[in-house]
Amino acid sequence: MQQFHQTLRNLAARLIPAIALIVFVSISPKAAALVQVTAFGATLNLPNSLPAGSVISRHTIPLSQLCSSPPCEVTSISLWPNGGGATLGGPLIQTNVPGISTRLLVNGQPATLFNIGNNKTMVKSPLEVQLVRDERSLSAGSLSGQQGGNPSYFYVCTPTIGDYAGNMCMSNKNGLAIALSATVKLVNGTCSTPDQSVVLTKMVLEKFKGVGSTGDPSGTKGFNLRFNNCPPSFARISYELSPTGGPLPAIPGALPVAGGSTATGVAIQITDTSGTPAKFNQRFTLSAYNSSTGGSYTIPMNARYIQTAATITPGTISGMMSVLMDYQ
Missing domain, CATH: 2.60.40.1090 (Fimbrial-type adhesion domain)
Structure with missing residues (x-):
């Protein structure tokens, strides 16, 4: 903690159309496609003494990867601990590395599991994936997920024409699938x-x-x-x-x-x-x-x-x- 101090002392101081044609068009904010994003790099070197609650690393995902014209409509978000298994509510879910969990920030706030049917939410700022030190003993290991050919920790679903709910983006192929990468190594x-x-x-x-x-x-x-x-x-x-x-x-x-x-x-x-x-x-x-x-x-x-x-x-x-x- 740096401290700074000292003392001051005072020394002084109209057209009518023949035909009116109205056309209603439904436009999707994004073509139906599941975009795979991988957060973090090949290696993360971490001090073995990191206290619980520390934000270890951050990965920013621009909105251009989620939709073609921000802000982006999002219809559901799912969270998959260890990149597989069953979903959890979150916002913090465990990774495959003991002692490290992850969360997804949407509009700057930690996201939880939600499926809002025909409703929607608007995402106005880049997404951020964080790695967070949790209460488990910290060990070296790989963050890579366990779910076969699509080992993602987060799915962020967007609507498609004819399927506005967009709540099954893994099968309908619309949205972002966010996987984690990197081998974690500990430094003393x-x-x-x-x-x-x-x-x-x-x-x-x-x-x-x-x-x-x-x-x-x-x-x-x-x-x-x-x-x-x-x-x-x-x-x-x-x-x-x-x-x-x-x-x-x-x-x-x-x-x-x-x-x-x-x-x-x-x-x-x-x-x-x-x-x-x-x-x-x-x-x-x-x-x-x-x-x-x-x-x-x-x-x-x-x-x-x-x-x-x-x-x-x-x-x-x-x-x-x-x-x-x-x-x-």
């Missing part, structure tokens, strides 16, 4: 990301010149994101900066003002060393990571004051963010 250990506190120097109010101003350059403090003792064998390591403590200010890179702060109209902004504001809640690859050797790595960053309102009142200000890690 993860990177450590130590807690640190960054203290900025004092800044006087007269140094700020309006919303977005950052005061005197002397108020900028450098620090390093530290990734220590990363083990070898991961294909890729990524990280994400996650602000803590409340809604984000409108200014890019500015942290939420933490509880206990007494100053107003100002926040702490995180930037790279060139002054470009940090992007929060986005995944970035730790490009220096060496899969063969592992090692320790640093990413230099800056913290600085930034004015967020027309008026600033003096006092103390602090903000926090976490560094979230993703291993593949």
Whole structure:
């Protein structure tokens, strides 16, 4: 957890047709076809210490694979644990790898088993398949399903002309069949990301010149994101900066003002060393990571004051963010 704080002090501040012909046309949003999609790749390298509830990996499926013209009508969804057997309600179903379950996100929400007959739902955003660490002991293995020639974990059914219900897409061949792939391998250990506190120097109010101003350059403090003792064998390591403590200010890179702060109209902004504001809640690859050797790595960053309102009142200000890690 990165913590940032410091003190401010106040020093100043018509045609009629002969024939009318009306034609009713029924148009399917997608030709009748069952499209097979496979989520994830050949290998997933995972730390063996992942806690239950962790989202291990995500696979996005564009709506263009479900229908030709989004939003897409969906008439049923079925969930098949282990890529075979009997359906379950979900939203979380087990995979063939002990310790790993999967779920399907539809319109950003975990999908459950449903068959809605002549009704429909509209899907407006890409589908997402997630792998999630469950309570079982984690072991290596293959995610591939067990259901013969069509080992899918999820079926997302769309309507066809003459069969609007579309609730049997496995036989009627309309919709998406989503299979899982990848061999899961376990790696012993993860990177450590130590807690640190960054203290900025004092800044006087007269140094700020309006919303977005950052005061005197002397108020900028450098620090390093530290990734220590990363083990070898991961294909890729990524990280994400996650602000803590409340809604984000409108200014890019500015942290939420933490509880206990007494100053107003100002926040702490995180930037790279060139002054470009940090992007929060986005995944970035730790490009220096060496899969063969592992090692320790640093990413230099800056913290600085930034004015967020027309008026600033003096006092103390602090903000926090976490560094979230993703291993593949």
